[in-house]
Amino acid sequence: MPLIIKHNQVIEDKWQLLGSDCSIEEALLASQPIVPLTLWQNYATELKQLTKLGIWLDSHETIEEIVGDLPHFSLVALNFPTFTDGRHFSSARLLRERYAYSSEVRAIGDVLRDQLFFMQRCGFDAYAVRADRCPHDALISLTEFSVCYQGAADSPEPLFRRRALQSA
Template sequence: MRKIIKNTAIIEDQWTLLDADVELNVALNTQQAIVPLALWQAHKEQLKAINPIGVWLEAEQEIESLLDDLELFTVIALNFPVFTDGRHFSSARLLRERYAYSGEIRAIGDVLRDQLFFMQRCGFDAYALRSDRCPIDALKSLTELSVSYQAAYDQSLPLYRRRSA
């Protein structure tokens, strides 16, 4: 079973991430499935029977397409096709701050150690690293920086405001 980082621990991944070309009958027979957005949109009524269920979005897909169904998802996985594509940093922050999503937000795809601290600051709480990366080493990156200057999801005040208080 694949290992992921969730919060500040390395755990066995209990979820099955289904490919974009998966068929509906496969999804319906999978426990704890994370389905592609296109499959969810095409077969929402049947997939609602799966509990728990998650959904994953490609970088070009907007989270606003999920707003009516947010409370149904235990996991929302955001795919990073390449490590230089940072569009889902904003998606995670919007999910947490604007839409008050309290479930798991998972980074999938080309996820590297150097990104985890910043992903955490945006609201991610689970990370499925690339298969060629060590989760033990990557876990250290979440605690390497002790002070952040800017405001973010995890700290609403910038450093200068925290110091003056």
């Protein structure tokens, strides 16, 4: 099983990420599939029968395409096709803040150590680090900063408000 970072620890991944060309049969046979958006759009009725279901969105696909279906997903994976494509940072924040999605939000694709801390601030809680990188090494990046000034999905209050609450 591949390793992922989830809730600040390296664990074995029990989910099966299906490719964009997978069939409905493959999805129904998998124990915990993460299906592409197009498969969901074409076979939502059949896929709703699964007890554990994840969906993945490519960088050009938006959260608004699945908002009404979020209760059906135990996991939303957001694909970063290249290190420089940051569109899904906004998607993760929308999931957490606008749509109150509380299940797993996973980064997949070209995910590198340098991004993890900022992904966590946007609402990601799981990371499938690129295959040629060590997830144990990448995990360290989540603890490299001890204080954040701005509010974000992981800590909505800015530092000056957090300090004011502590001194009150």
